[in-house]
Amino acid sequence: GQSLEQPSEVTAVEGAIVQINCTYQTSGFYGLSWYQQHDGGAPTFLSYNALDGLEETGRFSSFLSRSDSYGYLLLQELQMKDSASYFCAVIETGRRALTFGSGTRLQVQP
């Protein structure tokens, strides 16, 4: 089985940097993904870490440390449109589907 833990809410101001953490307990997995979901919308893919280290995509970066069972999503130069929920998810070995965390609601304030 697995368990993914994320903070339920994070608040930050426009232009700042925010880090959303994800810790997990699973016997084995292929990689860690991050998704964004605006209220009333569908989840959209942000990033995927198959290997340890940092992956950068524009203002967003994602990090994975398998030895620490830990990953994070880093959002830089925050904009109001970044207000959304962010989910980490893993692909466990032996299951060909993503398992999602409960999500972190990010509120960006002016």
Place this chain on the structure above:
Amino acid sequence: NAGVTQTPKFQVLKTGQSMTLQCAQDMNHNSMYWYRQDPGMGLRLIYYSASEGTTDKGEVPNGYNVSRLNKREFSLRLESAAPSQTSVYFCASSGGSMGGNTGELFFGEGSRLTVL
């Protein structure tokens, strides 16, 4: 390019009624999934189909059935709806078996189901 299309977008049912949620993708993806999302929560996997002709249970399969009609279509059926099945249902697809691809799912816009 439509991507993943779900119908209906909204539905109200009475307890005990049955209905089928339809999902189709036009990206030639092998794998398709049904998730449910309750308020303030993450997505929970109901069923998935790693390839045409196969289906597997996810975390919360009770009360649901699925059919992988062909490579494009994956339907979810509620045989006897219960208030606990009030939720937003998302269909998703991915290009290959999850172990080998980039961890990217493509989601439909969701179907909002209320069971009274």
